[in-house]
Amino acid sequence: MIVLGVHKGHDSSAAIVKDGKVIADVQEERFSRVKHSGNSPIKSIEYCLGLLGIKDINEVDYISSTWENTPKELSVIFDLGDPSGKAENIAKQIGKSILGKAMGTNKLKLPIYYPNYKLKNKNKFINNNHHLAHAASAYFTRKTNDKCLIFTIDGAGDEMCTSIWMGEGNKIELLKSYYKEASIGWAYSVVTEGLHWIHGDGEGKTMGLAPYGDPSKCKGVLDKYFPEFKDDNLVKRSDLGESYYWSESGSTQFHFDESLEVEALIKKYGREDIAAEAQRKLEENVMNLVFGWIKKTGIKKIAFAGGVMLNVKLNQRIWNNRKDLVEEQHVYPNPGDSGLAVGAALLEYYKHNDFKGYEFNHLYLGPEYSNQEIEETLKIRKIKYTYLENPSIKAAELLADNKIVAWFQGRMESGPRALGNRSILMSPLKAENKDAINAWVKFREGFRPFCPSLTYESRHEYLKDCKDEFFMITSYDVTDHKRDKVPAVVHVDGTLRPQMVQKETNPRYWELINEFGKITGESIVLNSSFNVMGESIVNNPKEAIRCFFDSGIDALLIGNFYVAK
């Protein structure tokens, strides 16, 4: 059985599930080059189908979407008509007021040069609730199929912001759901906008800034915006007004008027303390909700998805406070809306097949390019290069020599993190390397931490009380004896957000880190995504070369080729 998952919205994406496994997942932003692209996921769909050699969309068993109502663009792409009548009405309204008079047309239709995805059997297209698709991404990527509480926490989707589900066997059942009165995600994003960072993008910056502040200096000043959970109950509703939207080059930008109030609070208390208070409010409320529901139901296995779960400090806090209450904590590693296509596809697949558990151990689900394609791209640009039998050894030597290395190998990662296939690497041994990579390559804020990749075997050397972490989705405290050894990847609060690399999953990257360890004694490297600030991660060799020459990266290892400056 083949199921195509499609998400049209913030972080549009497409994914394929075949025989119970996710075999492709890619975000439209990697093709459009606009971060968080909300364009129709046409290129992503094209990639997914192309990977399986599918020429006719009708060969796919189901197409599973991430909204209760069909987005009008998907209605057009798959030739569904408009069962809800909604798209037709919107088109008519627009046509009447603007297009009808100005251009003589009021209907959406694809130009002929787009692929033909007309579905013969319209029943193959399935609509799903947004939060249920989030829940499915968390539940159907667990190792087992036993009873599990699932929490989906984001800004909002299909009139849900915070939802609690129970999964068991093939079924996911809704236990409780809250809408605007309890959007922890929106409250945190309002603070992010108040700090003049992008709502739906800059939340990681707010989290990175928080440990520099002291929440006790402004305790309670953000209470108005956050909902308040006590045990499993909502005891105070959040007080947020209307949400507004703006389109910027195909990416939706969000706005709340309350961010102006937060801006005033920042003037009074300072950026760091306000960020710290927002982080405190977020952690405390999610903790109360999660542990409240564990106590109420007695279910000790928990799974998470939704954009809020990108907050690695929150995930660490839940892990550190687990005591004997939590037996399993699983966070889908691409928990934001870019992971919805996978959730929707898995959800539909397991309506028809038995779910027995899934060993979900990598996110290398995007496009890859052969040595031949890479070499042609280099030749056309008249770039000097050397063929290497083993690029891992060369990369390790360059890193030990404190060079900045771009590393482009295999299939591109899905989700927001570079996991060693589209990465910029540097030695973590010198504290000043953090500033160097910021000054020469990333051009981003100096307070933000960089994260490491380490060999799976060395995890206990560097991390206190850790579980398996292959995706940089939870931070951990660094061990006391390593804190000063790898200062470029330790945050100001003594934590790091790791990717443990297994030899079986990514042999080339594992060998690189292992070789670096042989030279320096530390089997750990600084790993940042292969892009500059504000741009999406590079997808193809052309973009890799452009980013390499447009920044201060010293060397590029792309496939088996080595390019130096």
Ligand SMILES: [Fe+2]
């Ligand atoms: Fe969402």
